[in-house]
Amino acid sequence: MRIGLLGTGPWADRAHAPALSRHPELDFAGVWGRRPDAAAELAGRHGTRAYADVDALLADVDAVAVALPPAVQAPLAVRAARAGRHLLLDKPLAVTPEEGRAVTAAVRESGVASVVFFTARFHPGTEAWIGEQAERGDWFTARAQWLGSVFSGDSPYAASPWRREKGALWDVGPHALSVLLPVLGDVRRVAAATHGPGDTVHAVLDHAGGASSVLTLSLTAPPAAAGVAVELRGEAGVTLLPEGAEGPVPALVRAADALLTAVRSGRPHPCDAGFGLRVTEILAAVQARLDGDRGEDGTPGRGTPAAVRSADPAAGPTAHRAG
Ligand SMILES: NC(=O)c1ccc[n+]([C@@H]2O[C@H](COP(=O)([O-])OP(=O)(O)OC[C@H]3O[C@@H](n4cnc5c(N)ncnc54)[C@H](OP(=O)(O)O)[C@@H]3O)[C@@H](O)[C@H]2O)c1
Missing domain, CATH: 3.40.50.720 (NAD(P)-binding Rossmann-like Domain)
Structure with a gap:
């Protein structure tokens, strides 16, 4: 060919x-x-x-x-x-x-x-693990963390304009979904999505198989915090995605x-x-949730803190010091 x-x-x-x-x-x-x-x-x-x-x-x-x-x-x-x-x-x-x-x-x-x-999906070790976990089924929940440190140090991708514009959701989100979808089934609903530090995105997905998953995606993690982890928990116990051993x-x-x-x-x-x-459709649904999570000033992730404010302004460090 x-x-x-x-x-x-x-x-x-x-x-x-x-x-x-x-x-x-x-x-x-x-x-x-x-x-x-x-x-x-x-x-x-x-x-x-x-x-x-x-x-x-x-x-x-x-x-x-x-x-x-x-x-x-x-x-x-x-x-x-x-x-x-x-x-x-x-x-x-x-x-x-x-x-x-x-x-x-x-x-x-x-x-x-x-x-x-x-x-x-094209590393034999990870693809075999994905196939085994899909076969087992009965998964209860999963977490997928895909954390890179692309814009600092000597990453070859540091100068990539589209990565800066679209962020981790679109660059490493596809990798996380490519592992989770065959195991947990299609995504029925993006239950929640919010911004973390830098371009970090957290998303909670509801899968057709009944399990939920939590994704944490970043290209702006500190180098020492970068890495990939996928953990599944269910009837069969707890299992971790093996590392791809080759380039x-x-x-x-x-x-x-x-x-x-x-x-x-x-x-x-x-x-x-x-x-x-x-x-792409699932990532677009996460993006839509994120775009809804904006504060009055339009900055990402500023729309939620009100929900965690203490109902009692007297509670907290000052009140304790006074006591
Ligand atoms: N599967 C994986 O694990 C993996 C890993 C890395 C990358 N990727 C994918 O591979 C693709 C390429 O990534 P990359 O790291 O090489 O960086 P990139 O930022 O996507 O840039 C790739 C090239 O695209 C060219 N380009 C940009 N805009 C263009 C346009 N309008 N018309 C024609 N060419 C244009 C640039 O040309 P100039 O040199 O002229 O600027 C640059 O050389 C991306 O989709 C990325 O997601 C996949």
């Missing part, structure tokens, strides 16, 4: 380009980026060619991999699907349900295959395998564009 890469940013460089050039069944046919010099540099390092025109690249391939901000990815995915190209997309599929639905409609109408790279490239090679299998079998992968759309 001849595949082209759209994007020349940090993730294209660290994950997509190495995975496409390493994959034994892919012919890495070219790179397109909005900066021709960046496309030429990345293509040169992987022995492929740079394209100045995205449609010229689409004309030469069977599939595209996309490593671009979601608001750029979605319309390009529509364009590629309409040209009959299979899609290896990245999370989040889109940042509005409308843009996500345009992708799924184009995929359906063109009959192309799609896979969205939800990383945890992103082998996982992305497996995502490309999954795309090839979907193309050959005609059967959609569980992480196809339809699943990507569902994740």
Whole structure:
């Protein structure tokens, strides 16, 4: 399968380009980026060619991999699907349900295959754990903490404008949902959502299987507090998501395998564009709750403190000191 890469940013460089050039069944046919010099540099390092025109690249391939901000990815995915190209997309599929639905409609109408790279779903250890917990069922509650420290230190993602604008909900929220949904079922209701420090978001979800989950998502955690933890509690006891033991490239090679299998079998992968759309719809529902949680001055998270104010102004530290 001849595949082209759209994007020349940090993730294209660290994950997509190495995975496409390493994959034994892919012919890495070219790179397109909005900066021709960046496309030429990345293509040169992987022995492929740079394209100045995205449609010229689409004309030469069977599939595209996309490593671009979601608001750029979605319309390009529509364009590629309409040209009959299979899609290896990245999370989040889109940042509005409308843009996500345009992708799924184009995929359906063109009959192309799609896979969205939800990383945890392509690490064998984490995917096996997800499958086992889905099989067990009877979960009572879950917590998923996805905490990054992206805008401090030397993170390659520090200069990413869309991450600054959309925050942790849209960057790491997709990862948390990609683990929880197959285990606990679809989200029936976003029961609550509020802002924490920085871009931190807390959300409480009500799942179709009857369990609740609590998400804590951040890109602005102190470096020492960063990390990922998913814990499930239920009839079977307590279990923790194992750590992915390898970097992103082998996982992305497996995502490309999954795309090839979907193309050959005609059967959609569980992480196809339809699943990507569902994740976007749930994140949009959390965003709507957050947007409702604003104070009179419009700042996030200022709408709730009144609810926890003490009814008795005499109570508290001053009253105790006086006593
Ligand atoms: N699955 C995972 O674990 C994982 C991990 C990291 C990233 N990702 C995903 O991968 C995607 C890319 O992320 P990233 O870290 O490389 O950073 P990014 O901030 O999304 O930037 C990627 C590239 O997009 C280009 N770009 C921005 N706006 C554009 C536009 N309007 N038209 C054309 N190109 C545009 C930028 O080009 P310039 O260089 O010219 O500015 C930049 O090189 C994101 O969707 C992210 O969620 C997934």
